Amino acid sequence: MSNEPRTLMYREALNEALMEEMRRDDTVFVMGEGIAERGGSYKVTAGLLAEFGEKRVIDTPLAEASFTGAGIGAALTGMRPVVELLFIDFALLTLDQVINQAAKLKFMTGGQGNVPFVMRTQGGTGNGVAAQHSQSLEAIFYHAPGLNVVMPSCPHDAKGLLKTAVRHNDPVIFIEHKLLYMNEGPVPTDDYLIPFGQGDIKRRGSDVTLIAWSNMIPRSLTAADKLAAEGINVEVVDPRTLVPLDKELILDSVRRTEHVVIVQEAVRRGGVASDIASIIQAEAFDYLDAPIEIVAGLNTQIPFNLTLEAACVPQEDDIIAAVKRAVYA
């Protein structure tokens, strides 16, 4: 079988991951709002109902907390549920089940029972859906011990990481981005997995380490291309999973470039970028040539108006300016 990569959209790559894992393992099932007959808002679960039937592709009532809890209960007793939350904003309704139950069950019980539970959801700004459908909330899950937090930026990573998520024995919060679903990229034909905790260098560079994830990766890569034309070589590091975090990949890059920019779409306050910055300053302080630059969302809500929306989250120009500040400091 040839392993020539094909070009797939992010949503197609996710769909393929679910198809393959459901064929491989009868205990895998998917559950969520409008995911069976409708195939999900972003078509990630399209075709699953036809192949696997309604017992394994389940349309739930609008009851986020409890279908999430039901998934966790099923996981505790031998199933591998992939529960879809339409928007990460709605995942706030599930926090008791996710943080108090899924994340803690193994620990509180001294190691009895695994919770191989995946929550797929999507976040982020970009199409004017306002304050309750646009948030970047990864920090909430990052903050809670016991959860893997996965944020793929391209079709290749989306597929390999989702397959790993389904096979993982601990809970996984798998956060997609609404602007990435239609993005295309190469995806191998053969079966492959991407281990958690293994980041990827999306662009090699020698002058500055730029750390970003999810939709901030394509945006940062475009910025990096423009900066290259001005003679600044940006290394773009994508941790791909925030928990576990590939610290070594980040630190190794920082030691080579001695300059750091971290880009996150989420609001600045209490974000993952701040935590990564604290890790870098603690473990690679002597290598830093300049203060770490963080480019992040403003500490505000996401407005409906598209101009205002764009003003609230990092844009290409913001990234370019931050890189220049870091390099020319």
Place this chain on the structure above:
Amino acid sequence: MTHDKDRLLSFYHRMLMIRQFEERVKMMFLEGIMPGTIHQCQGQEASAVGVCFALNEKDVITSTHRPHGHAIARGLSVESLMHELFGKSTGCCKAKGGSMHVGDLDQGMVPAIAIVAGNIPLATGIALSYKMRREPHVAVSFMGDGAINEGAFHEAVNMGAIWKLPVLYVIENNRYAASTSIEKMTALDKLSDRAAGYGIPGVTIDGNDVEAVYEATQAALAGARAGDGPTLLELETYRITGHSRRDPCNYQPPEERELAVKREPLGRFTGKLLEAGLATQAELDEIAAAVETEIDAAVESAKAAPEPLPEDALEDVFA
């Protein structure tokens, strides 16, 4: 009643074990030798025993912040519970859970969930996994009366109903959500009337009559195993101890409490056994002595058991 003598004596033995375990724990707690907090179930022994004795080995229960009785009724050893309550690494949860999270998956009890109603979706999902794998087991979700006003209750019972899952929702109605009377929280006289809203059977029975609880549970389990879906079973009972540590129960009117003490399940059942000639006082005394010995041994071994190591805090968590 059709139960044979052995079954009735085993009801008695387990209810007494729960009562004496709780009384001993309460005393040690008040003496200050037991850490944390406790939520006890004196007066509610019949609901735990009546339900759990009707289960098969592979059925699973989920419990609440008031789980000691459920755990003992389900067959966890008094020793593993006592060690856990003392925070020893030999406890059923290796000192990670404590009083509010006791359980043992191998014994058919999901470690207890201390967020009110948080266990109801879990039990529903466990039942979903049984149905998907065509296994004949049933999941039982215990809850207090306070839980029925949580959103998770409504959502989960509805899901159990629409998917006809093998799950039994058991309300132990002890009339108080912590200190707030049931009359202030619902306009219903019978909490099982809620079942009509989900299209499932609702049954209210005397939760202090262990035999009645056992039989009602058997009937509900038969329906669940036959694919008829869940039952909402309300067991009317009363907590004759505090909600949690050092609660003087000032919110329970004295006359109500006096009546409840007369109706408590252990005394009633003892009276019945003796009056009907189903057991002699000597037989009951023998059981009581064995219970005391087992609890004494559990306390002594728990005191002597090893403390966990600080580094154990990072075990069993995916950091």
